[in-house]
Amino acid sequence: MGRVRLPRMAVEVVSSLFKKSSTRKYPFEKPIVPLGSRGMQVFHSVMWHGCGLCPRDCPAGAIEMVEVSGKKMPLIRIDSCIFCYVCVENCPRKALTESNLAGHRGQRGARHQARREPSER
Amino acid sequence: MSAEEEAMEAISKRLGERAQECRIAAPRRICVLVRCGSHRDAISALLERFEFTTISTITGVDLGEDIELNYHLWCGRTEVTVKTRLPKIRPDVETVTDILPGAALYEREAFELLGVRFLGHPGLKRLVLPDSWPEGQYPLRRDWKPEIAGLEFPQEADSVAIGAEGENRGSTVNVVFGPQHPALHEPERFLFKLDGEIVVDVEPRLGYAHRGIEKGAEKLMFFQATHLIERICGICNVAHATCFCQAVESLGGIEVPPRASYLRTIVHELNRLHSHLLLLGVAGMEIGFETLFQYSWRDREMVLDLTEKATGNRIMAEYNAIGGVRRDLDPIVGEEMKKVLSGIKRRAAFYKKLLGEDPTFGLRTRGIGVLKAAEALRLSVVGPVARGSGIKMDVRRHDPYAAYGEIPFEEVAYGEGDSWARFMVRLDEIAQSVDIVNYAIEKLPSGPYRARVPRRVPEGEALGRVEAPRGELVHYVKSDGTAYPQRVKVRSPTLANIMSFREMIRGCYVADIPAVLASLDPCFSCTDRMAFLDVKSGMKWFWSLEEIKRRRLGKP
Numbered sequence: 001m002g003r004v005r006l007p008r009m010a011v012e013v014v015s016s017l018f019k020k021s022s023t024r025k026y027p028f029e030k031p032i033v034p035l036g037s038r039g040m041q042v043f044h045s046v047m048w049h050g051c052g053l054c055p056r057d058c059p060a061g062a063i064e065m066v067e068v069s070g071k072k073m074p075l076i077r078i079d080s081c082i083f084c085y086v087c088v089e090n091c092p093r094k095a096l097t098e099s100n101l102a103g104h105r106g107q108r109g110a111r112h113q114a115r116r117e118p119s120e121r
Numbered sequence: 122m123s124a125e126e127e128a129m130e131a132i133s134k135r136l137g138e139r140a141q142e143c144r145i146a147a148p149r150r151i152c153v154l155v156r157c158g159s160h161r162d163a164i165s166a167l168l169e170r171f172e173f174t175t176i177s178t179i180t181g182v183d184l185g186e187d188i189e190l191n192y193h194l195w196c197g198r199t200e201v202t203v204k205t206r207l208p209k210i211r212p213d214v215e216t217v218t219d220i221l222p223g224a225a226l227y228e229r230e231a232f233e234l235l236g237v238r239f240l241g242h243p244g245l246k247r248l249v250l251p252d253s254w255p256e257g258q259y260p261l262r263r264d265w266k267p268e269i270a271g272l273e274f275p276q277e278a279d280s281v282a283i284g285a286e287g288e289n290r291g292s293t294v295n296v297v298f299g300p301q302h303p304a305l306h307e308p309e310r311f312l313f314k315l316d317g318e319i320v321v322d323v324e325p326r327l328g329y330a331h332r333g334i335e336k337g338a339e340k341l342m343f344f345q346a347t348h349l350i351e352r353i354c355g356i357c358n359v360a361h362a363t364c365f366c367q368a369v370e371s372l373g374g375i376e377v378p379p380r381a382s383y384l385r386t387i388v389h390e391l392n393r394l395h396s397h398l399l400l401l402g403v404a405g406m407e408i409g410f411e412t413l414f415q416y417s418w419r420d421r422e423m424v425l426d427l428t429e430k431a432t433g434n435r436i437m438a439e440y441n442a443i444g445g446v447r448r449d450l451d452p453i454v455g456e457e458m459k460k461v462l463s464g465i466k467r468r469a470a471f472y473k474k475l476l477g478e479d480p481t482f483g484l485r486t487r488g489i490g491v492l493k494a495a496e497a498l499r500l501s502v503v504g505p506v507a508r509g510s511g512i513k514m515d516v517r518r519h520d521p522y523a524a525y526g527e528i529p530f531e532e533v534a535y536g537e538g539d540s541w542a543r544f545m546v547r548l549d550e551i552a553q554s555v556d557i558v559n560y561a562i563e564k565l566p567s568g569p570y571r572a573r574v575p576r577r578v579p580e581g582e583a584l585g586r587v588e589a590p591r592g593e594l595v596h597y598v599k600s601d602g603t604a605y606p607q608r609v610k611v612r613s614p615t616l617a618n619i620m621s622f623r624e625m626i627r628g629c630y631v632a633d634i635p636a637v638l639a640s641l642d643p644c645f646s647c648t649d650r651m652a653f654l655d656v657k658s659g660m661k662w663f664w665s666l667e668e669i670k671r672r673r674l675g676k677p
């Protein structure tokens with residue numbers, strides 16, 4: 001380039017010097033999750049009436065029906081789930097609802113999943 | 122006479138009796154069933170009548186007794202599907218590569234997946250499947266099951282030399298590059314034939330990321346397949362989903378609410394913005410301009426944040442559904458979008474000025490990797506590659522979908538045909554996309570954003586076309602009246618463009634390979650198949666150093 005644009009460069013450098021770093025210290029800091037983000041599904045067992053639509057509709061085959069105290073309940077395997085929310089959209093009784101618990105997949109997600117593992121039920 | 126009738130007349134005049142069925146399937150879509158063996162006549166009639174005739178793809182469908190081949194051709198204003206049926210016991214058909222060289226890869230694809238033999242094809246080899254795949258097994262035939270193939274077939278390495286043994290003499294060397302290589306972002310393998318520092322020939326080979334999505338989609342219901350189709354590519358996922366949904370909608374006669382078409386347009390353009398900014402960064406990195414890489418990826422991050430706010434995810438937007446979109450746009454997000462994007466437009470103007478003036482960038486891209494307009498048309502390239510060679514081809518404008526018919530914009534085109542022109546097309550498109558998004562947000566109609574649709578889709582077939590960031594994307598969907606598709610065929614833009622890489626790179630220096638490849642913006646996970654062959658009869662396989670030097674200087 002013919003001309004060096006010193007003033008513009010200086011402004012950019014100085015302003016960046018005093019800005020907070022744009023990376024976040026993830027496990028120690030809470031991540032900022034946008035409100036509309038598709039996170040883990042929330043299951044409301046009161047609404048559940050066992051129609052069994054979600055395991056048939058899930059494109060990833062992530063939902064399995066397991067017996068919990070005599071009733072068939074859906075077990076969502078978060079590791080196979082692609083967070084497409086077909087299950088949430090198609091649930092006729094709104095027993096599965098959305099949440100943005102996604103940024104915490106590392107920590108809270110792991111716990112949720114552990115609770116849902118068949119071996120621990 | 123409308124464009125559709127003109128095309129029908131051109132074919133029926135040439136074929137007469139042999140055109141068995143001629144109908145207008147939808148606006149700008151014609152379907153012609155010709156007698157076996159007459160497809161070449163039909164295609165050459167179109168080539169003579171319409172100057173800008175390119176081939177989109179060839180779809181093979183297994184009909185049980187017969188195999189149906191659909192040649193999808195874009196004739197400037199209409200998409201013509203020339204159908205022909207072959208008996209499955211002897212699926213032999215004449216090639217069209219001599220009149221339409223761009224069809225070479227599509228014929229190879231039909232050959233290996235359906236077992237159609239194209240007589241006279243200059244290099245009918247495997248394209249996606251490994252070389253050691255068992256003979257006589259065609260995965261897209263309906264009676265094929267994965268168990269038939271068995272998992273135990275020998276895995277052999279691909280060849281390491283281009284041409285026959287005797288040809289490799291003198292100072293030429295064959296260099297294998299990939300499939301795993303630090304400079305490649307996706308697994309692909311290139312076999313270069315070099316004479317010193319100069320590339321004489323190249324033979325890419327793909328298929329390392331082949332996932333069999335077309336076959337997999339047949340096992341899912343239409344609304345589920347949308348989510349699988351979306352995962353063909355991480356970058357242009359919105360384009361894939363839009364295209365598939367449009368094809369299914371036209372199959373089922375589903376009317377998309379106007380608000381949904383505008384919202385589709387907005388998210389589609391955000392997708393294009395992030396893809397072009399990504400490519401700009403990659404190009405900067407390949408050329409050694411790492412500051413540009415950092416800057417444009419920072420801008421891309423802002424676009425991704427907007428995408429996440431509007432759709433719910435940064436990359437896999439999952440925004441499109443059959444019958445509309447899955448979420449409404451919050452006016453606050455709309456306002457934010459306008460603000461952030463105006464900043465990106467300012468930056469795009471700055472990058473354009475910078476790249477136009479910067480001598481290093483100019484030296485690395487101007488006059489390098491040239492693709493002439495005639496050659497581009499012959500090879501049926503699409504998208505920014507075609508527009509960089511001066512061919513005004515933009516699905517958004519010539520075959521409007523979603524809300525593009527109502528939004529004023531002009532297609533960007535540069536005449537130079539070199540790497541520089543291809544980058545400039547994309548930079549101009551960034552500014553253009555921002556304008557389109559702004560216009561769509563301003564004019565966003567009110568009303569519902571999603572129509573309820575039945576799971577079953579009526580019997581029939583449809584073709585969806587969209588302008589993905591890399592060019593024309595084609596989805597062919599056939600339904601047999603159930604909730605499951607009978608056949609889904611995807612032609613990603615990279616497959617159409619990759620044939621031209623060989624034309625571009627011959628005669629360039631080794632150091633130019635990454636920059637020229639980046640200017641194509643290849644996306645191999647979309648394509649996951651390709652290889653090269655010489656379709657021009659009489660083309661020299663071997664060039665002397667002097668000839669190449671002369672060619673590089675632009676002398677005949």
Ligand code: SF4
Nearest residue numbers: 058081082084085087
């Ligand atoms: S979000 Fe999608 S993949 Fe995940 S459980 Fe629901 S339907 Fe299955």
